[in-house]
Amino acid sequence: QVQLVESGGGVVQPGGSLRLSCAxxxxxxxxxxxxxxxxxxGKGLEWVAFIRYDGNNKYYAASVKGRFTISxxxxxxxxxxxxxxxxxxxxxxxxxxxxxxxxxxxxxxCWGQGTLVTVSS
Amino acid sequence: QSALTQEASVSGTVxxxxxxxxxxxxxxxxxxxxxxxxxxSHGAPKTVMFGNSLPSGIPDRFSGSKSGTTASxxxxxLQPEDEADYYCSTWDYSLSAWVFGGGTKLTVL
Numbered sequence: 001q002v003q004l005v006e007s008g009g010g011v012v013q014p015g016g017s018l019r020l021s022c023a024x025x026x027x028x029x030x031x032x033x034x035x036x037x038x039x040x041x042g043k044g045l046e047w048v049a050f051i052r053y054d055g056n057n058k059y060y061a062a063s064v065k066g067r068f069t070i071s072x073x074x075x076x077x078x079x080x081x082x083x084x085x086x087x088x089x090x091x092x093x094x095x096x097x098x099x100x101x102x103x104x105x106x107x108x109x110c111w112g113q114g115t116l117v118t119v120s121s
Numbered sequence: 122q123s124a125l126t127q128e129a130s131v132s133g134t135v136x137x138x139x140x141x142x143x144x145x146x147x148x149x150x151x152x153x154x155x156x157x158x159x160x161x162s163h164g165a166p167k168t169v170m171f172g173n174s175l176p177s178g179i180p181d182r183f184s185g186s187k188s189g190t191t192a193s194x195x196x197x198x199l200q201p202e203d204e205a206d207y208y209c210s211t212w213d214y215s216l217s218a219w220v221f222g223g224g225t226k227l228t229v230l
Binding site (some may be wrong): 035037044045046047050059060061062095097100102103104105106107108109110111112113114 | 123153154156158160165166167168171172173174176206208210211212216217218219220221222223224
């Protein structure tokens with residue numbers, strides 16, 4: 001079955017960088033669009049970034065645009081999120097999610113367990 | 122402030138039918154299908170509805186609908202295990218971003 005395993009989270013100082021990974025298995029990774037979604041402590045879900053199956057189209061939330069970069073390596077079945085210039089408000093549990101297109105709209109299909117990023121001095 | 126508006130909390134008794142709503146505008150819900158996501162006790166989200174389509178493994182007591190700029194998730198025959206936070210989401214054409222509602226805490230009495 002579909003499995004998504006995030007890693008790379010940790011504690012980082014404000015202004016620092018971190019790269020998250022999401023290892024995918026149980027489906028043909030190279031055929032599917034992917035998302036990153038985050039959840040700050042005690043808060044709701046917030047979409048972060050999207051990448052097309054071939055890596056050619058990317059979208060970012062306004063709150064992370066210019067600081068975060070989504071990428072993928074289809075040969076390794078892995079999704080990445082490079083996070084630079086981190087701020088305290090980036091503290092959250094980061095989920096990767098497999099996308100599914102239904103009725104012409106992309107939705108979040110399967111989710112990983114998340115990796116925790118804490119930005120603190 | 123979320124782009125989509127959901128009730129903060131809804132409650133119901135076992136066996137009851139409850140409906141959760143998600144209100145947006147013409148450039149998000151009015152134009153695109155809505156997804157619904159269940160989160161139990163702050164665990165990983167689980168997808169329970171894409172538009173009107175039920176994902177594999179989700180019981181058919183869950184159903185989705187949309188009227189204009191408001192989407193709804195209805196749970197018929199509420200069960201104790203349905204107690205969770207529920208989030209709606211869709212694409213927003215103006216923002217070029219996926220947007221979520223603030224979430225509804227569903228309590229099963």
